[in-house]
Amino acid sequence: MSLNAKSVQKDFPRAGKNSNVFTAVHPIDFNLQPGKIIEITGRSGSGKSTLLNMLSGILKPTSGQVLLDGTDLYTLDDNELSRLRNKNIGLIPQGHTALLGLSILENVMLPAILYSSSPAPRDRAMELLTQVRLEEMANEKPNELSGGELRRMAVARALLMSSQYILADEPTAGLDEENILSVMNLLRKTADNGSAVLLVTHEQEAARFADEILTMDGGRFI
Numbered sequence: 365m366s367l368n369a370k371s372v373q374k375d376f377p378r379a380g381k382n383s384n385v386f387t388a389v390h391p392i393d394f395n396l397q398p399g400k401i402i403e404i405t406g407r408s409g410s411g412k413s414t415l416l417n418m419l420s421g422i423l424k425p426t427s428g429q430v431l432l433d434g435t436d437l438y439t440l441d442d443n444e445l446s447r448l449r450n451k452n453i454g455l456i457p458q459g460h461t462a463l464l465g466l467s468i469l470e471n472v473m474l475p476a477i478l479y480s481s482s483p484a485p486r487d488r489a490m491e492l493l494t495q496v497r498l499e500e501m502a503n504e505k506p507n508e509l510s511g512g513e514l515r516r517m518a519v520a521r522a523l524l525m526s527s528q529y530i531l532a533d534e535p536t537a538g539l540d541e542e543n544i545l546s547v548m549n550l551l552r553k554t555a556d557n558g559s560a561v562l563l564v565t566h567e568q569e570a571a572r573f574a575d576e577i578l579t580m581d582g583g584r585f586i
């Protein structure tokens with residue numbers, strides 16, 4: 365199993381006098397490792413989310429490749445890509461991703477409902493909701509939850525399928541101390557069970573849970 369970025373670069377169009385593109389990520393090689401949490405930290409705007417999104421299959425690099433077990437994600441059609449991502453990658457994107465018409469429990473089960481033929485793993489979803497301390501909210505709708513509670517819901521959802529790769533973009537943003545610790549412990553446990561975890565965070569507290577810490581600045585590792 366491997367997820368490798370090879371010389372991935374991302375340019376965004378930008379109106380300006382000197383240049384009409386802005387390079388958010390300069391060519392980077394990057395690998396995740398089973399059993400390890402790799403933390404990427406760095407100031408806002410340094411390219412962390414852009415890199416994570418390229419790795420997760422949702423943002424096509426301007427150049428370079430992202431290889432999942434040797435398959436370049438960005439050569440697949442939408443259907444193949446969705447299936448491969450859902451099977452292998454648990455993504456906690458930045459911001460909110462709740463489907464408002466579904467309950468919290470249904471939101472967490474969504475990856476299984478969308479792509480799996482077996483019955484939705486209700487027990488597993490409840491266990492994860494308990495681990496992020498949301499079990500009492502299972503039957504609420506997302507608009508009843510605070511921002512921090514929705515963050516924790518996103519963590520539970522990303523872990524549902526026991527994916528080989530977990531890509532977490534600021535999973536503890538807006539959480540209090542106690543909830544930061546429960547999310548970090550859960551990510552640590554996930555890595556200890558063999559998943560490869562990428563953790564993008566500003567959280568000081570995260571460092572002691574990580575196996576390796578990389579810092580980005582200006583679209584490069586420093």
Ligand SMILES: Nc1ncnc2c1ncn2[C@@H]1O[C@H](COP(=O)(O)OP(=O)(O)O)[C@@H](O)[C@H]1O
Pocket residue numbers: 376377388406407408409410411412413414415
């Ligand atoms: N869709 C986009 N269009 C244009 N510029 C973008 C886009 N996404 C990100 N950027 C720019 O790329 C840089 C890196 O952004 P990002 O990867 O979100 O940083 P970080 O996650 O480290 O805060 C920022 O300057 C940001 O404004």
Ligand SMILES: [Mg+2]
Pocket residue numbers: 412413414458533
């Ligand atoms: Mg970001």
